Amino acid sequence: MFDKKGQIAIDFLLGISLVLIALGFTIQFIPGLFISGSAGESSLDYTAYRTAAVLAEDTGWWENITMNGTDWENHPDGMLRIGLAADDEPRSRLTDTPNLISKKKTEQFLLLNESTIIEKLGLYNDVEDTHFAYGYNISILKNDRYLVLNNTTVHRGLPVPGDREMSGITRIVLIETGTVASFDAKELPVDPYSPGSENTIINITGPLNYELTIEIDNLNISGVDPSFKKLVLDGTNLNEGTDYTAYKVINGTELPLTSTGKIDSGGTVIFRMDPGLFSGSHTYQLQIDMKDITFTNTAPPIPEYSEQQEILYEPAYLEVVVWQ
Structure with a gap:
C-alpha cells in the first residue's frame, strides 16, 4: 500500500504561499501611510x-477629553489630522465624498502656521x-490661476524652485466656492416696480459672506434681439466686472455675457455676484433687466434666493x- 504520511497537498502549499505574499506586502507598505518615506526621489514622490491623497480624501479629525469629530475647522486647537474633504456627518471618521473639498476647511487650512502643516501632513524626513522639513507648495487652481476664497489666495508654502530635486502631483477635485440658486424663467414674476414685462425680480436676504450664483433657464424669447441689459440692486445700477460677472451657457459651455x-x-x-453687496441684515431686491425676453407671472410672491x-x-x- 502506498504511504501518504507527511505529504502536503499542492493546493494547500499554493494557499499558504499566497497568504505569505499578501502578508509581506502588507507589512512593507502599510506603515508608509503613517510615516515619511526614505530619503531620495522615491521619498519625494x-x-x-x-x-x-490625505487633503482630497480625508475629512481631518479633532478631539479633546470630552468630544471629537471631523469638523476640525471649528476646533483648530484640538486638531489631530488635516483633511479638506467635505463631511456630512462630523461625528464619523470617514467621508462618502472624496475629492469634494470643503470651503470652510480650506479657509481654516490657510490660517494654520507652517510648523503645524509640516507636522500634521508629514512633510519631513526622519x-x-x-x-x-521638505520644501512644499500646496495650492488649488481654477482656470490656470490660484483660486480665491474670501479674497484670499488658496496657496500655502514657498514658490517652487527651479534648481532642486522635486516631485509633484495634481488631482482633479470639486471645491465648494459658494452657493447657487436655479430659477425657471417661466416661474419668475414680472418686476412690479418697473414698466413692461422684460424685467424680473428676486429677493436676496443678507448678510452673506460667500459668492452667490443665480442661474436662469427656459428664457421666453419674444423678439429679434434677446439680450441682457443690466442688474439693479435696491434701485442702484450694478457694475459689470466688479459687482458681478455674467455668462451664457451654450452647449454646456459658459461664455462671457455683457450687457450688449x-x-x-x-x-x-x-450671474455671479460679490457677497459684499449683501453685507446688511435685511432683504435686498435684485432687478434683472432683459430685452426681447418676457416674463409672465405676477408678483407677489417674489422668489427668495435662499x-x-x-x-x-x-x-x-x-x-x-515637495522638494528637499
Whole structure:
C-alpha cells in the first residue's frame, strides 16, 4: 500500500504561499501611510502623493477629553489630522465624498502656521529621530490661476524652485466656492416696480459672506434681439466686472455675457455676484433687466434666493509639490 504520511497537498502549499505574499506586502507598505518615506526621489514622490491623497480624501479629525469629530475647522486647537474633504456627518471618521473639498476647511487650512502643516501632513524626513522639513507648495487652481476664497489666495508654502530635486502631483477635485440658486424663467414674476414685462425680480436676504450664483433657464424669447441689459440692486445700477460677472451657457459651455451680448433661444444665463453687496441684515431686491425676453407671472410672491440655494461645487486642481 502506498504511504501518504507527511505529504502536503499542492493546493494547500499554493494557499499558504499566497497568504505569505499578501502578508509581506502588507507589512512593507502599510506603515508608509503613517510615516515619511526614505530619503531620495522615491521619498519625494511618495510624500507628494500621500499629501494630495490625505487633503482630497480625508475629512481631518479633532478631539479633546470630552468630544471629537471631523469638523476640525471649528476646533483648530484640538486638531489631530488635516483633511479638506467635505463631511456630512462630523461625528464619523470617514467621508462618502472624496475629492469634494470643503470651503470652510480650506479657509481654516490657510490660517494654520507652517510648523503645524509640516507636522500634521508629514512633510519631513526622519534621520535618526530628527525632522528635516521638505520644501512644499500646496495650492488649488481654477482656470490656470490660484483660486480665491474670501479674497484670499488658496496657496500655502514657498514658490517652487527651479534648481532642486522635486516631485509633484495634481488631482482633479470639486471645491465648494459658494452657493447657487436655479430659477425657471417661466416661474419668475414680472418686476412690479418697473414698466413692461422684460424685467424680473428676486429677493436676496443678507448678510452673506460667500459668492452667490443665480442661474436662469427656459428664457421666453419674444423678439429679434434677446439680450441682457443690466442688474439693479435696491434701485442702484450694478457694475459689470466688479459687482458681478455674467455668462451664457451654450452647449454646456459658459461664455462671457455683457450687457450688449445676445442670448440664444433656449439658453441659460448665469450671474455671479460679490457677497459684499449683501453685507446688511435685511432683504435686498435684485432687478434683472432683459430685452426681447418676457416674463409672465405676477408678483407677489417674489422668489427668495435662499429658498432655492444649494452648495456650489466647481471643478479645480489640487496641486502638491515637495522638494528637499
